[in-house]
Amino acid sequence: MNIAVLSGKGGTGKTTVSTNLALALKSNYIDCDVEEPNGFLFLKPEIKETQKVMVEYPSIDDNKCISCGACVTACQFNALAKVKEDIILFQKLCHGCGACEIVCKYGAITYKKREIGKIEKGTTRNISCSRGVLNISEPMAVPVIRQLHAKLTGEINLIDCPPGTSCNVVNSLKYADAAILVTEPSEFGLHDLKMAVELVKMYDIPFGIVINKDDGKANIIKKYCKEEKINLMGVIPYRRETAILYSKGEILYDDSKHKDLFDKLSKEVKEVLSWN
Template sequence: MKPSDWLMINQQPFKIAIASGKGGTGKTTLSVNLAAYIAEQEDVVLVDLDVEEPNSGLFFEGKLVHEEDNLKMIPQWDESLCTLCGLCPKVCNFHAIMQLGPTILVFPELCHSCYACAELCPVNALPMTPKVIGKLRDYQVDKLHFVESRLNIGEEQAVASIAKTKKYVAGKYAEVRIALFDSPPGTSCPVIEATKDADFVILITEPTPFGLHDLTLAVETMRKLEKPFGVVVNRDGIGNDEVLRYCKAENIPVLARIPNSRKIAELYSAGKLIYPEFPEIRESLGHILDYCLSTAERSPA
């Protein structure tokens, strides 16, 4: 069976997550260029899951096709029912509820929506209610569909917004063959939420000691999640060959090497795509895509 056949019968897009151990290694650069490249041929969804700082949108001027609120459930105090028994602040492990004399105060930013206070309240005086914590926006430029969620400032529960955004994409773009997920940086919960149901993860790094160190952490995370993954080396030519040696020793495929160039840095800083100016990068994008899709054939799980 050809990968394309398998993808046709699978009712969901092939999900490629682009991640990195630390910020600033070229995650967004790769995501937007790969998305624009695919969109030359076919429909593709690019999803920015870096909900605290979504930056992919700075590269496209799309038409807004859909907008909706991202909600999280928080307890809402019903003064008329409350007996001030003092249980709710005690059951909240996150200190999101305070009892100040005759008043119960809820701090939505600290709430993890565990429902303990609401369901353990003996008189049902803290019913869970939705609160807007950010917005999901869906843009379109020709064949490129671009979805981002942005948390309101002060909101910290990134994971819920990431989960919701993935759900939206799965529902609306089930017919699209490929979806790209620009993940938040690091190795903590938001990254795990962003990558845990990807079909393939691209880890992008730089060939420097910092890059190598952060890559090893990201690899550790991906192995824990049991994800198939490959590495793209950005700014190839600076630094040393330790990253390549590490990948070889660990049997990790290196999908592409994007050359180091001041011109690329300039294009990025101005919010422009790079592959139209560099034929070799166009070629690399093609190679990356082929590799990702070929893994679908090997492990149709």
């Protein structure tokens, strides 16, 4: 079973929930937040395997190219441009679709590969951990996320998604059987939570909500869950000791109070989601 953990916005505690819940469920942990993969800072796995993520890009043979511009017209991503009599390639805009090579009548275009990131795998506390890491200055994270998903194994995979509701999140949700939406009791939290809810509903993914930084009082998130009949699976209290542990890069699950909290949450997850 693949469980995606996502949030409508950054800073809600998505990675905190993901890493600690992975230990409570004894599941594999997969960090798809490839632009800021922070999960390993807490789980500290021993990395045993590293794989390069490669993408294709067009290479133009100047001896064959007559600068007709057919490739520029065919490119839907503005990765090619005709400047006077030259064809200019913007390498990082290329999606590797192959259209330019198909329309070139002179055989001037072939494809090469370049590295945009890597996949790292390791183990810690008897669980398997994987993460994607996008190279600095690379604009497209989706190829890294796709390669990370291609390696999913095991009975339970906890997928730590990127924040927001962008195409990176959509690709992280591609193989999800269920979802946990992490939010905070604020107007911004509610606003972005609603977008995340619409996203998982669009793909008909069973889901529940976890509130982080909860003060134990009535708030707008609890009201929203009640009105929309959404399962509120649990809350993480707003405590000073929680912030201290987190700021030190320590796992909350090692603390007895927090262990009980995440063990309870793991049971609730099994009950709320279609567990099989």
